[in-house]
Amino acid sequence: MTASLILEQLLNGVQFGVMIFLMAAGLTLVFGVMGLINLAHGSLYMIGAFASAAVAAFTGSFFWGLAASLAAAAAAGVLVEALVMRRLYDRDHLDQVLATFALILIFSEGTRWVFGSFPLYLDIPEVLSGAVPIPGGGQYPVYRLCIIFVGLAVGVLLYWLIHHTRLGIRIRAGENDREMIDALGVNISKLYTAVFAIGAALAGLAGAMVGAIQSVQVGMGEPVLILAFVVIVIGGIGSIRGAFIGSLLVGVTDTMGRFLLPEFFRLFFDPAGATAAGSAIASMAIYLLMAVVLIFRPSGLFGARRVES
Amino acid sequence: MYGGNVFAAIGVAVLMAGSALADPVKVGMITTLSGGGAGLGIDVRDGFMLALKQSGNTDIEVVIEDDQRKPDTAVQIADKMIQSEKVDVLTGIIWSNLAMAVVPSATAQGKFYLSPNAGPSALAGRGCHPNYFNVAWQNDNLHEAAGAYATDAGYSNSFILAPNYPAGQDALTGYKRFYEGELAGEIYTKLGQTDYAAEIAQIRASDADSVFFFLPGGMGISFLKQYAGSGVDLPLTGPAFSFDQGILQAVGESALGVKNTSQWSKDIDNSVNAAFVSDFEAEYGRLPSLYASQGFDTANLLISAVETADVSDPDAFRAALEAADFDSVRGEFSFASNHHPIQDIYVREVIKEGDVFTNKIVAIGLTDHSDAYVAECSM
Structure with missing residues (x-):
């Protein structure tokens, strides 16, 4: 085990983390500001990937595909918010879960109806292919470095948006007391649509970027959705900063767990047993992390300690 | 209708x-x-x-x-x-x-x-x-043929990986049944995993001379694309499940040249x-x-x-x-x-015919092959 391998795995962990962050940021915004559980967030991720693959195939340019993914996911978000979510704000969380679960089924079968059952082709653009040397003699794919960069940029942008713009002030105010800002003359319904669209666009962007190195297929959003929920629970519901730190923690824990745990068990067991035990525990690692965080900070790392009214 | x-x-x-x-x-x-x-x-x-x-x-x-x-x-x-x-x-x-x-x-x-x-x-x-x-x-057949092919091709240090579920374990068992070389590494991945950066880094760091993988469906698409973009260029082999006609178009160039085993091929x-x-x-x-x-x-x-x-x-x-x-x-x-x-089980190579990615037979992996369990069946 060399230093370059460990560095490469750390980069992998960070890259995986910022990827989840793009999903978790939208989810936590919607949940924190609007008090809405949106299980269909994974479907918006899938819509982003499919829109990107279709437009990239049509225009021949990955970057048009990326733009299309933002537009398509945001449009789908606005539509979902206006047609379905708006009726659910005052309802129980269980009703929201049921309705958004139905949306998952509708989006999945709708996508299959339009694009067929076979995975779509989407590849990374020529300019971003290949690998660059990293310190210690290893190599790292350029595209993954780009994902890290985009993720960090989105993080900074969101921070600026929430803390230094009028929209951000309204979002924070809406989070604290939605009736009060409504009474102060802010159009809460437009604000909610905007927040939902931002969340959806981020999910779409994540879908398009990941689609280029993974498989663009129906149902691709649900596994990521579970990770995103783990992240917002760890980070504290409604906190963008929490989602960012939580994503990095989950990304690095998962990657390093998959890499180091089998090695660790090899000190005690024979290779086959160590591989089996190590991979079994590695797949639990992030849930163990979540349990430990919740024991010490029941509302997550950056969760507001809300007074229940 | x-x-x-x-x-x-x-x-x-x-x-x-x-x-x-x-x-x-x-x-x-x-x-x-x-x-x-x-x-x-x-x-x-x-x-x-x-x-x-x-x-x-x-x-x-x-x-x-x-x-x-x-x-x-x-x-x-x-x-x-x-x-x-x-x-x-x-x-x-x-x-x-x-x-x-x-x-x-x-x-x-x-x-x-x-x-x-x-x-x-x-x-x-x-x-x-x-x-x-x-x-x-x-279930073991195509993996057995991949093992036999690896032995024939002179590979002596394979890195093998499959998802951690019964068919994944059968796959690695099947490969090892006909593969005679050493193992550079053996990894069980999570079922449904979509990111293989950590596994590919381990493959790069090992001194393997070949890679065998069984990752059906979307898992295989993800792995192949990420492997092609990683700069690792060890020869890949796998069963046909990651190289069927439906999947190949989604993988594209990344699959070209990969050897895979199948009991059927269009040629x-x-x-x-x-x-x-x-x-x-x-x-x-x-x-x-x-x-x-x-x-x-x-x-x-x-x-x-x-x-x-x-x-x-x-x-x-x-x-x-x-x-x-x-x-x-x-x-x-x-x-x-x-x-x-x-039946015979063939070794195929992924090629491009016009605009379509498809397979071509390059060798026979196993001839008139049955399976390892036939003796246990009494009827």
């Missing part, structure tokens, strides 16, 4: 004419037509229905239902088909866990089951049954296969996959049995199935004593 109506009309006309034909055979097809694995079920169904259409046989009636890749749904459909639809033969299941949930109870109720895909070891060994026939392969040189490939393309507008070939062979086996024996006489019908007297797209085909295929 139009074609179906015409056949139904002919069927009704024949019945009304009061001809002395045998009772129609009712076939229940349970397969995956929605969700992530729908491509496989659709291919099996299309291959099966193409063979029926070509035969013009109106004695076979097919009921098709979607199992959504859920074992409980598959069991419910099977119960309904057996009890209220009164089917004689069941077929269609893609996944081994679903097959294990349905097949033992269906065969125990005296129904025939013809597997067009799943071949779990439990049904090939001690759990074999006189009414269960597998027309595709035993197997016989007239039945050539006709199958061109007819399938004409009917459905796409190239057939190995799953489509398995559905096609399953239907032809059934037709051959229906033409020689009456399904109401199970012993005669079973003997007719055992004879496997049909023209397989794989060329020579026969059943071993556990009702699993004895």
Whole structure:
């Protein structure tokens, strides 16, 4: 085990983390500001990937595909918010879960109806292919470095948006007391649509970027959705900063767990047993992390300690 | 739809004419037509229905239902088909866990089951049954051929990986059964995992001379794309499941040159296969996959049995199935004593033909290969 391998795995962990962050940021915004559980967030991720693959195939340019993914996911978000979510704000969380679960089924079968059952082709653009040397003699794919960069940029942008713009002030105010800002003359319904669209666009962007190195297929959003929920629970519901730190923690824990745990068990067991035990525990690692965080900070790392009214 | 109506009309006309034909055979097809694995079920169904259409046989009636890749749904459909639809033969299941949930109870109720895909070891060994026939392969077969190919190609230090579930463990066991070299590493990944950066980094850091992977469906697409972009250039081998016609177009250039093992390929040189490939393309507008070939062979086996024996006489019908007297797209085909295929398994290479990515046979991995469990089956 060399230093370059460990560095490469750390980069992998960070890259995986910022990827989840793009999903978790939208989810936590919607949940924190609007008090809405949106299980269909994974479907918006899938819509982003499919829109990107279709437009990239049509225009021949990955970057048009990326733009299309933002537009398509945001449009789908606005539509979902206006047609379905708006009726659910005052309802129980269980009703929201049921309705958004139905949306998952509708989006999945709708996508299959339009694009067929076979995975779509989407590849990374020529300019971003290949690998660059990293310190210690290893190599790292350029595209993954780009994902890290985009993720960090989105993080900074969101921070600026929430803390230094009028929209951000309204979002924070809406989070604290939605009736009060409504009474102060802010159009809460437009604000909610905007927040939902931002969340959806981020999910779409994540879908398009990941689609280029993974498989663009129906149902691709649900596994990521579970990770995103783990992240917002760890980070504290409604906190963008929490989602960012939580994503990095989950990304690095998962990657390093998959890499180091089998090695660790090899000190005690024979290779086959160590591989089996190590991979079994590695797949639990992030849930163990979540349990430990919740024991010490029941509302997550950056969760507001809300007074229940 | 139009074609179906015409056949139904002919069927009704024949019945009304009061001809002395045998009772129609009712076939229940349970397969995956929605969700992530729908491509496989659709291919099996299309291959099966193409063979029926070509035969013009109106004695076979097919009921098709979607199992959504859920074992409980598959069991419910099977119960309904057996009890209220009164089917004689069941077929269609893609996944081994679903097959294990349905097949033992269906065969125990005296129904025939013809597997067009799943071949779990439990049904090939001690759990074999006189009414269960597998027309595709035993699960280990393609991995065994990959191991044999690695040995032939002179690889001596393989890095192997598969998802951590029964078929993944069977895959690595199958590879190691015929591979004689050392292992540079052995990894079980999470089932459904989509990011393989950590595994590829370990492959890069090891001193392996080749990589064997079994990652079916979307997992394989992700792995291949990420592997191609990683700068690692060790030769890859794997079973055909990650290289079928449906998946290859989504992987694109990243799969070019990869060796994969399959019991079928569109360039197997016989007239039945050539006709199958061109007819399938004409009917459905796409190239057939190995799953489509398995559905096609399953239907032809059934037709051959229906033409020689009456399904109401199970012993005669079973003997007719055992004879496997049909023209397989794989060329020579026969059943071993556990009702699993004895067949050649080929090594294919991914190539580009015009704009389409497809496979070409480059070697034979194993000849007249049966499976490792045949001795455990007593019937």
